[in-house]
Amino acid sequence: MALTSHPLLSALRRNPTGAVLIALQIGITLAILVNAAAIVTRAIQKMSRPSGVDTRDTFVMTMVGLSKNFNVYSTSSADLAYLRHLPGVAAASIVFGTPLTDNGSDTSVGRSPGSRGPTVTSALLPVDQQGLRTLDVALIAGRNFRGSEIRVPSAAHPDPRIGEVIVTQALAHALFAHQSALGQTIYVGSHTPSTIIGITRNFMGPQLGQHAYDTVLAPEIVTQYDMYDLLVRTRPGQRAAVFRAAKRHIGTADPNAVIGQAVTFAHAKRLLYSGLRDLAIFLSFLTLVMLALCCLGIFGLGTFNVATRTRQIGIRRALGARRRDIVALFLAENALVVAIGAIFGCLLALAIGQWLTDHDGVARLDPWYLLVGVAILALTSQLAAWQPARRAARIPPSVATRTI
Amino acid sequence: MLEMHNISKVYRTDMIETHALREFSLQVAAGEFVAVSGPSGSGKTTFLNVAGLLETFDGGTYRLDGQDVSGLSDNARARIRNEKIGFVFQSFNLIADLDIFDNVDVPLRYRRMKADERKARITNSLELVGLTSRMRHLPSQLSGGQQQRAAIARAIAGDPALILADEPTGNLDSLMARQIMGLLEKINSMGTTVVLVTHDPELARRAQRNIHVIDGLVADTVAPSDPAARGPHGQTHAESAVD
Numbered sequence: 001m002a003l004t005s006h007p008l009l010s011a012l013r014r015n016p017t018g019a020v021l022i023a024l025q026i027g028i029t030l031a032i033l034v035n036a037a038a039i040v041t042r043a044i045q046k047m048s049r050p051s052g053v054d055t056r057d058t059f060v061m062t063m064v065g066l067s068k069n070f071n072v073y074s075t076s077s078a079d080l081a082y083l084r085h086l087p088g089v090a091a092a093s094i095v096f097g098t099p100l101t102d103n104g105s106d107t108s109v110g111r112s113p114g115s116r117g118p119t120v121t122s123a124l125l126p127v128d129q130q131g132l133r134t135l136d137v138a139l140i141a142g143r144n145f146r147g148s149e150i151r152v153p154s155a156a157h158p159d160p161r162i163g164e165v166i167v168t169q170a171l172a173h174a175l176f177a178h179q180s181a182l183g184q185t186i187y188v189g190s191h192t193p194s195t196i197i198g199i200t201r202n203f204m205g206p207q208l209g210q211h212a213y214d215t216v217l218a219p220e221i222v223t224q225y226d227m228y229d230l231l232v233r234t235r236p237g238q239r240a241a242v243f244r245a246a247k248r249h250i251g252t253a254d255p256n257a258v259i260g261q262a263v264t265f266a267h268a269k270r271l272l273y274s275g276l277r278d279l280a281i282f283l284s285f286l287t288l289v290m291l292a293l294c295c296l297g298i299f300g301l302g303t304f305n306v307a308t309r310t311r312q313i314g315i316r317r318a319l320g321a322r323r324r325d326i327v328a329l330f331l332a333e334n335a336l337v338v339a340i341g342a343i344f345g346c347l348l349a350l351a352i353g354q355w356l357t358d359h360d361g362v363a364r365l366d367p368w369y370l371l372v373g374v375a376i377l378a379l380t381s382q383l384a385a386w387q388p389a390r391r392a393a394r395i396p397p398s399v400a401t402r403t404i
Numbered sequence: 405m406l407e408m409h410n411i412s413k414v415y416r417t418d419m420i421e422t423h424a425l426r427e428f429s430l431q432v433a434a435g436e437f438v439a440v441s442g443p444s445g446s447g448k449t450t451f452l453n454v455a456g457l458l459e460t461f462d463g464g465t466y467r468l469d470g471q472d473v474s475g476l477s478d479n480a481r482a483r484i485r486n487e488k489i490g491f492v493f494q495s496f497n498l499i500a501d502l503d504i505f506d507n508v509d510v511p512l513r514y515r516r517m518k519a520d521e522r523k524a525r526i527t528n529s530l531e532l533v534g535l536t537s538r539m540r541h542l543p544s545q546l547s548g549g550q551q552q553r554a555a556i557a558r559a560i561a562g563d564p565a566l567i568l569a570d571e572p573t574g575n576l577d578s579l580m581a582r583q584i585m586g587l588l589e590k591i592n593s594m595g596t597t598v599v600l601v602t603h604d605p606e607l608a609r610r611a612q613r614n615i616h617v618i619d620g621l622v623a624d625t626v627a628p629s630d631p632a633a634r635g636p637h638g639q640t641h642a643e644s645a646v647d
């Protein structure tokens with residue numbers, strides 16, 4: 001028998017408005033559920049990437065000079081000397097830009113000069129010879145900068161060429177794939193060549209995003225902006241005390257300078273991810289609310305159907321339907337509505353996913369999300385229909401003879 | 405076919421107890437055509453509901469087709485309703501969403517019958533009631549008499565041993581009522597036991613036996629002493645009057 005004359009469909013055809021509305025609701029919920037799940041999953045994946053640095057014991061203080069009398073060289077040296085002798089400090093260093101803080105600069109790195117050939121957008125992290133130790137980032141090949149290699153550019157020698165650089169493993173791989181990057185020549189935002197003298201294991205740069213692990217470290221103390229970052233790593237468990245003492249001393253040591261910002265890496269990481277986390281929480285909440293509304297709609301439709309079809313149910317019971325046949329009838333009708341809604345929802349989900357890909361460069365929607373989304377919706381909707389179906393099954397068969 | 409002994413049935417609400425049946429005893433032999441009459445509220449529908457396992461009873465014994473049916477599970481009762489009993493109701497009780505074919509199909513589907521056998525049975529019973537040409541009509545597209553014939557087709561499609569009819573002609577004019585009565589007689593003549601509740605003395609007279617129910621009790625039974633006295637058109641003794 002053709003599907004169009006199946007008894008299940010005839011019931012729906014006779015009173016389609018409620019069913020169509022619920023199917024629409026199911027479809028929209030599914031489309032949002034699936035895309036939200038994909039976005040939330042990506043956000044969680046991003047947030048759970050390893051930072052590669054010691055977030056527990058590290059903090060950074062940005063110093064800002066305030067007057068013409070500010071001498072960046074003497075003040076920074078004094079700060080560094082103080083910090084390195086402070087009990088509880090494992091390492092301290094002057095840097096410009098720090099991981100996780102959203103504070104740092106980008107550059108393009110390529111194997112050929114200028115914009116010839118492909119380049120990789122990377123973070124540029126000027127450090128002194130203590131930089132790697134302070135970051136607690138190990139070298140996996142090559143060597144660290146020597147003290148003699150650290151340049152301190154001045155007004156007389158602005159923007160000196162970078163001679164030696166250290167790159168992260170990710171950047172090395174991005175530039176040279178499986179070739180050895182050590183000793184190779186690269187061009188860091190300029191036409192002058194640099195040599196890779198070391199490769200570190202991966203750690204996250206100042207910013208999130210696609211190139212989070214692509215960082216080039218340059219042996220340089222940047223001072224021309226009358227600003228510098230003091231990076232401090234403490235011995236385990238000493239961070240709070242050291243952080244407090246350092247802020248107190250350095251904040252008042254030079255009347256011509258102030259602490260612009262002082263954050264722990266742990267706090268910086270939370271801040272860095274707060275947008276993503278809020279988005280994930282909002283989308284999850286929105287999806288849950290929509291799912292709940294969907295269940296409410298299904299529950300309402302089921303309740304309405306039971307109320308308006310009491311007599312029919314009694315008749316079916318009189319004709320030999322067992323209670324579970326009545327439950328099955330209502331669940332089957334619900335499943336049909338859900339199926340129609342799910343087909344519509346899948347199409348809508350793909351359309352939304354495509355739109356996100358086109359407009360926001362979000363990765364294409366994985367069909368697995370559709371499959372799991374349909375399964376979740378099918379299950380919850382059947383649960384929502386369950387109670388009215390049970391109520392229907394309790395209608396006694398004598399309804400067939402008793403109500404006119 | 406049907407043996408009821410001292411059946412009692414009490415409806416309890418918060419305020420009142422209604423003894424709808426008390427010490428109700430009745431035996432109906434296989435193949436019999438029995439008419440039940442009595443004043444409104446006397447317990448006729450209650451009797452049919454108990455007989456048809458639509459409701460349980462409170463006391464007494466009831467054997468249906470040789471089987472003691474007290475204490476059966478809800479599923480077992482549904483199965484007996486489905487296999488042994490055909491119901492015909494005063495208000496037809498066709499399912500409005502389904503066309504005539506699908507209506508007749510309902511009890512057969514609950515019997516888990518194969519599609520081709522269902523189809524054969526549906527066509528046969530619709531042919532018997534003369535509705536073959538209307539099987540894709542919805543109930544609302546048929547006259548009352550046609551709807552009741554469809555309901556009879558549904559009642560007999562499963563080939564039940566017993567037909568229980570509760571005032572099946574109550575909503576019909578006398579011409580249609582006689583048609584329905586004729587159909588029930590035809591079905592009875594093919595071996596099915598029929599118990600018919602009716603207000604209509606003319607129709608009751610056409611039954612083999614008349615039961616009179618008053619106040620939940622069988623008041624008297626009138627049977628034709630001589631089967632020959634029961635004419636082909638249902639004329640019978642004057643004393644079998646029901647009112």
Ligand SMILES: Nc1ncnc2c1ncn2[C@@H]1O[C@H](COP(=O)(O)OP(=O)(O)O)[C@@H](O)[C@H]1O
Pocket residue numbers: 402415416417422423424442443444445446447448449450451
């Ligand atoms: N579900 C019920 N609850 C309470 N009382 C009922 C119920 N069904 C029937 N009754 C009462 O039982 C008595 C018998 O009813 P019924 O069998 O329907 O009579 P009849 O069919 O002969 O008119 C009536 O007094 C009626 O009010």
Ligand SMILES: [Mg+2]
Pocket residue numbers: 448449450
């Ligand atoms: Mg009645």
